[in-house]
Amino acid sequence: MKHDLRSRILIVDDTRANLKILGACLRDRYAVSVATSGRAALEVARSRTNPPDLILLDIVMPDMDGYEVCRLLKADPQTARIPVVFVSALSETGDEARGLGLGAVDYITKPFSASIVRARVKNHLELKHAREELERQNEILREYNRMREDMERISRHDMRTPLNAIINLPQLILEEEERDIDEDLHDCLTTVMRAGYRLLDMINLSLDLVKMEQGTYALKPESVDIAATLRKVATDLETLSRGMDVGVDIDVTYGERPVLVLAEELLCYSMMANLIKNAIEASPAGETVRVQVQAGPLTKVVVHNRGAVPEAARANFFEKYNTVGKEGGTGLGTYSARLIAETLGGGVAFETSEAEGTRVTVSLLPFAAS
Template sequence: MMPVAESPKKTLLIVDDAPENLDVMKSLLNADFNVKAAVNGRVALKIASQQRPDLILLDVVMPEMDGYEVCRQLKADPTTRDIPVIFLTALDGVNDETKGLELGAVDYISKPLTPAILMARINTHLALDEGRRKLAAQNHELMEAARMREDVERIMHHDLKGPLSSIVSIPNVLRSIGSLNERQLNYVQMLEDSGWKMLNMIDLSLVLLKIEYGTYQPDLRDTALIPLLQQVIREQQQAFQRKDLNLLLEMPGIPVGYTLQTESLLLQNLFTNLLKNACEAAPAGSDVLIKLMPTDKGLQLVFENPGEVPRSIRSRFFDKFVTEGKKHGTGLGTYSARLIADVLLIKLALDTSQPGKTRLLLALEK
C-alpha cells in the first residue's frame, strides 16, 4: 500500500513590532504551521507580495505604519487582497474593531490571547478561505464549460444552416423551370416554408442559449401584432387538426394595424409555445380561446383552454423540465416562453382561478 501524502502545512505571517510577542506566537504555532514573521508593516507587505502566506496575524499598534494601514495596502493590491487578515491587538473598543473589519479583516482578537481560541479562529478562517477558493475555481470551470457549450452550438448551427440554405433555394429553381401543376407548386411551397422554419428554429435555439446565459440583447422593431398572432393560430390549427379543436380569436376594439416594439421571431415563438401548450392540454373537440383586450398600458393577451393545470406543478409551471400528464411533454415549451417573455419585458402569468380552465396571461405594454 502506498503511503497517503500529508497535506502541506499552511503558511502564517505574524506582524508585530515587539520581538518577544513574535517569539511567543512562533512557539505556539510552529508545530502546526509554517510561520513567517515581520517586525513592521513595510517588511510585512514585502513578504506578503513575494511569498503569499495563507493567513496574516496583524498587530494594530506599530510605529511608522500601523496595522490598519498595512491592511488597507494589502487589500488594495490584487496579489494580496484575498489573503485573510486577523487583527491581534490590545485595542478592544467597538470603533477599533469596526474599523478593522471595514478595512477587510476577517476577524479581530483582543490581547491577551487565549491559545485555544486563537487556534480555533485561525483554523476556521483557513477553512473558509479554502472553501472560497474552491468555489471560485468551480465557478471558473462552469463559465468555461458554458463558453465551450456556446462555441459547440455555434459550430453546429453553422454546419446545419449551410445545407438548409441550399434546400431553401431549390424551390425557386423548380419554379423557374415551369410546367409544374398546382399540386406540385403547393409541395414546392411547403418545402420552402419548412426550410425557412427550420432555419428560424436553428437561429432561435442559439438565441435561447444566450438568453439563458444572460448575454442576449433583443433587436426591437415595430412589429404588426395581429398578422403575427393570426399566423401562429393557423399553424397550430393545422398542427392539432387531429384533435378537431376550435381556435377562436377575439380582439374587440383592437385595430388590425396595432404594432409593438419587439423582436418578431421571439414574439412568434412565445405565442407558439403558449398556444401549443393550450392545445395539448385541451380535450379533443373543445374550444381554445385567444383573446386580446385593451389595458391602461397596452394590451393583455389571454390563451385559455378547458382543463386545469395539476396542483402539484402550478408553482413551478414555468420552470425547466416541469410537465405532468403529457405523453411526449418535455417541460421546455413553457420554460422557453418564460425566458423569451423576460427578455422582451413581457409579464407572463398562469391563472388557475377559474375552475375547469387554464389561462396564460401576457401583458403587452407599449
Template sequence: MSALAFLVVDDFESMRKVTSNQLMSLGHSKIFTAKDGVQALKVLHAEAIDVVISDWNMPVMHGLDLLKAIRSDAKLRLLPFIMITAEVERTRIQEAIACGVSNILVKPYSAANLESRIARALQPAPALQLGGDGDDAQAAAPAAPASAAVAPRPTILVVDDTPDNLHLLSALFKDDYKVRVASNGEKALAICHSDTPPDLVLLDIMMPGMDGFEVAQRMREHPSSEHIPVIFVTAMTDNDARLKGLSMGAVDFVTKPVDPDVLKPRVRNFLRYVELHKQLQADYDSMQEAARLREDVEHITRHDLKGSLAGVLGLVQSLAQDSRLSPDQTAQLRLTEQTTLQVLDMINLSSELYKIETGRFTLQAQPVKLAEVLSRLVEIANSTYAGKPVVVELQSDSAPEQAPPQALGDAMLCYSLFQNLIKNACEASPAQGRVLVALNGSDPLQVLIHNQGAVPVDIQERFFHKFVTHGKPGGTGLGTYSAKLLATAQGGDVALDVSDPQGTSITVTLPRVS
C-alpha cells in the first residue's frame, strides 16, 4: 500500500493539500496533484498512477467527465477512481455509479474514512459465479450494506481542566451519546487524532498549558480532526473571544455556567447533521453495492441469453440448409433466424453498447467467420427489402478454393454491427436500388458497404454521432452510432466516404486472424 501512486484532483489548492496530508499521514509518499480533469489526464498519461482521488465539481473538466474519460481509455479504464463530493442528488450519484466509479466519499471525511475507501476501491467486488451446470447464479456473500447495520451512538469529547465541569457535561449527555473526557489539550488532541475520533468536541478555552484556541487550531491543521465540529464552552463572554473562536472553525459558542436547556438542543442539532452525513455515506455505499450486484446478475443473464440464442441461431441455420425441406418450411426457419438476430441485436444494444459507452466492456476475442455472417445478413436483407425493391449483393476477393478470412472479435457483436449498417444502407437506398457488401481479405479485414443515395451534407460530419438520423420517420439515430462503437470495441473502426455524389460508402475494418 505504501508504494501506491495517487493522483489528487481538486480545483482548490487547500483541498489538494488536505487530501495529500491525509495520504501522507497514512504512510503514502508518492502523490501527484492536478487542479482539474484536463490537467489530470495529462498526469495520467505521463505517470504511472495507481489510484485517482477526485473532487466532483471543478471548472474546465469536472470529476464525472474525468471518470468517463478514464473509463473510455483502454490503458486507464481499470484505474481505481474515488469521487469526493458533497452531492446529495441521487440521480447524479447513480450516474457516477453507472459510469464505473470505484467509491464515493462524502465531504467532510477523516483520514480513516479515506483509508477505508482506498482499500475498498483496490479490492475487487464479490462476483457472482455460475453454478456447476451453468444454469444457476450464486453470489459470494457480500458484506451487508452499511445502512443495514446498527449505527453506533455518536461520540462527544468533553475537554475541560475542571473535574466538576467534566462530570457535569458527561452526566448531561451520557444517556444519549458516548462521552469521552480530556482534562487538557494534549489528551484532547491525542483522542481527536486517533483511529476513533469523536463526532463533536465541547471545548473549554481557559486551560493551563495549551488553551482551547490552540487545541482548535491544531485540530484544524491535522487531517484526522480538521472536519470535527467544535463548540466552545467557556466563561469568556467578550465578543473578541467569540469572533476568534468562530474564525477557528467553531460551530457554536456557549457561555458558562451551562444552561442544559440551551446546550442540549444545540448539541442534538449538530449531531443530527453528523448522523445525516453518515447516513448519506451509508446510502451511497448501499447504492453502489446494489448496482454491483445487479450488474453481476445482468451480466450472467445476458451471457446465458446470448449463449442460448447463439445455439438456436446455429441450429436454425443448419436446418434451413436441408434440401429436403419445403420452401414454406425454409421460409419459416429463415423468419426464426431473423427474429433471433433481432433479439441478439437488442441484447447487444441494451447491454454491451452501454458498457462500451462507459468504458467497462471487455472483449473476449475469438475467430469470427465473417463471410458466413455477411452471407446470412445479405440473404435476410434481400428477403426483408424485396418489396421496395432493393437488391443486396455480396462480393469477396477470396478465391473459391481458399478458406475465407476470419476476423478476430465477437461473432454476436459482428452480427449487430453489420446488421445495422446493411439495414441503414437498404433504407437509404432508393427503390430499384442496389446495395453492395464487399469483403476484402486484407489485414486488417475490410468490409465495404455501398448504397445509392448520398448522405446529406448537413449530417456528414455527425454521421456516427448518437441520435443523428435523416428522412426516416421513427428512426432512432442509433444504427451508425452503435456500429461505430461495436467496431472500435473489437479493435476496428468505421469510416464514411461521400466522394461519390450519387452514393454512400462505409468501410469497416476489423482485426484479422493471422
C-alpha cells in the first residue's frame, strides 16, 4: 500500500463522530487535520505555511454551511485551487448539482464506504498533483522562452557593433570626393554597404517575428511597390542563383509601373526573399524560378520552380522547423513567410507535383489611395 503522508487533508464537520470515522479512513495514508466549523475551516485553508491539499466538507453546519464555505474558498485566489469534496447526508440531485456548481470536484453521500472515500481522495490528489506538475513545467517553458528572448536581444545588440563598421566604412570611403575610386571598387563597396543594411534589417526583423508569434506586433501599413521589392530581392540573390545555375525571372505585366500593396517594405522584402531563395535552392540546375504578379481583389505573387516539395514535408509545409532533405535548413523560411503574410492581412498557399513543380502564392491587400 502506497502512503502519501506529504499530502494534507482537511476534514470539516460539526459532528465529532463523523470526523473520527473519516479520519480513521485516511490518517494512515495522509496528514489529516480537522475543523468543526466553516470559519475554522477557512482559517486552516488560508494558512500560508501548511494549507490543505484537499478538503472534505460537510454541508449542514451551524453558523456557516458548506455551500458558503465552498463559495468563499473559490472566491479567494489563495484557496481557489484547493479541491473540495462534499461529504453530506443530503442526497437529492439538486444538492449535488448545487455543490458542483460552486466549484466542488466531487460529492459523496452519507452513509459512505471507506474504500470509496479513499479511492476518490486518491484520484483527486493525483489530479491536483498532475495539474501542479503541468503548471510547473509550463512555468519552466515560459522562463526558458524569456531567457531565449533575452539571449536573442543580447545577440542582436552585439551583432550591431561589427555591422556598424561594415556599413559605415564603405560609406566613408565613397563620400571622400578627393579619392579616385574606379567603377568596380565603387560597385563592390556599394554591394557591401547594401548587404550590411539588409543584414541589419534582418536582425531587427527577428525580434518582430517573436512579436508576431505572440500577437503583439504593431503593424504600420504603408504603400509598398511589390514589383520593385521583387526586383531588389532578385538582385540580392543573384550570386546564389548564379552559383546554383538557376535563373530568376520577375514577370510584372504592368511593365515598369509600380504595383502598390498595403504592407511594410521590410516585411515584404523578408517574406519574398525567403520564398524566392527557397525556390532557387529547390529548383533543378538549368531551370528558371518564375515570379509573377497578378492583379485582382487581392494582389497575388506566384513563385514557381520546377522542383517538387518532398512528400514528407508537404503536410506541414508552413509549420515551424519543417525541413526535409535540405542540408543546413532551419525550417523557418516558409514559416516566417506565412507569419508575415497573415500579419499583413493576407495569406500564403502552395501546390506541388512532380509534373508541375511547386507554386507558392502570396496574397496581399492592394493599396488604395485615399
